[in-house]
Amino acid sequence: MKKYCLLLIISLQILSLAKAQESDFRPRFMIGPTGGVNLSSVIFQPTIQEKIKLGYDAGIVMRYDVTRFAGVWVEVDYSMRGWKEVNENVPGYEYTRSVSFVNVPVMTHFMIGSGAVKATIDAGAHFGYYLGERSNTILPDDGETKGVVTVHHDTPIQNKFAWGVGGGAGVEYHTGHMVVGVRGSYVYGFGDLFHNTRSDIFVKSSEQIIAAKAYVLYAF
Numbered sequence: 001m002k003k004y005c006l007l008l009i010i011s012l013q014i015l016s017l018a019k020a021q022e023s024d025f026r027p028r029f030m031i032g033p034t035g036g037v038n039l040s041s042v043i044f045q046p047t048i049q050e051k052i053k054l055g056y057d058a059g060i061v062m063r064y065d066v067t068r069f070a071g072v073w074v075e076v077d078y079s080m081r082g083w084k085e086v087n088e089n090v091p092g093y094e095y096t097r098s099v100s101f102v103n104v105p106v107m108t109h110f111m112i113g114s115g116a117v118k119a120t121i122d123a124g125a126h127f128g129y130y131l132g133e134r135s136n137t138i139l140p141d142d143g144e145t146k147g148v149v150t151v152h153h154d155t156p157i158q159n160k161f162a163w164g165v166g167g168g169a170g171v172e173y174h175t176g177h178m179v180v181g182v183r184g185s186y187v188y189g190f191g192d193l194f195h196n197t198r199s200d201i202f203v204k205s206s207e208q209i210i211a212a213k214a215y216v217l218y219a220f
C-alpha cells in the first residue's frame with residue numbers, strides 16, 4: 001500500500017511540475033521563409049514506366065505554437081513537381097511533365113525535447129491549386145517510339161484542385177525569437193490529375209511527393 005501511495009505522490013508531483021512549466025509558456029505566432037527540393041511521381045493505372053522527377057518548393061510558413069510541444073503549421077508555397085516517363089524497350093526515350101501548384105499544407109506540428117534543439121513530427125492535410133505546366137520529350141537517335149503510350153501527352157491537367165495527406169519529421173533549433181529547422185516529408189495525393197471515368201485514359205493518376213526543406217521562423 002505504501003508503494004502505491006508513493007507512486008501516486010510522485011506522479012502528482014510530476015504532473016504539477018509539468019503544469020507549472022507549461023503555465024510559464026505564452027502561445028506565440030511565428031512566420032518565415034521555407035524552401036527545398038522534392039522528388040515526385042504519379043501513380044498511374046494503367047501503369048506507366050517512370051523515373052523520379054526532381055523539383056523544388058519555395059514559400060512561407062506560419063506557425064502558432066499553442067504549447068511548448070505542439071503547434072499549428074500552415075504553409076503557402078510555390079511547388080514545381082510532376083513526373084518523368086521512360087520505356088525500357090525504347091532506350092533513349094524520355095518524357096517529362098512539369099506541373100506547378102500553389103501548395104497549402106495545414107498540419108499539427110509536434111516538438112520533442114526540452115532544450116534548444118528539438119526533434120519534430122508533423123502530420124495533416126495538403127491542398128493545392130494548379131497554376132501551369134510544361135513538357136519535354138527526348139527521342140532516341142532513330143526517332144522510333146513504337147510501344148510507347150503517348151495518348152495522354154497532349155492532354156493538359158484536367159483536375160485543377162489537388163489534395164492529400166502527409167507527414168514528416170525533422171529537427172529544429174530554438175533561440176529567443178527565432179527557430180531554424182529542417183524536415184523531410186511524404187505526401188500521398190488522393191485526387192487525380194486527369195479525369196478517371198471508365199471512358200478516360202486513366203482510372204487513377206494520383207501524386208506522391210517526397211520533400212526535404214529548410215525553414216527560418218521569426219516569433220512575434
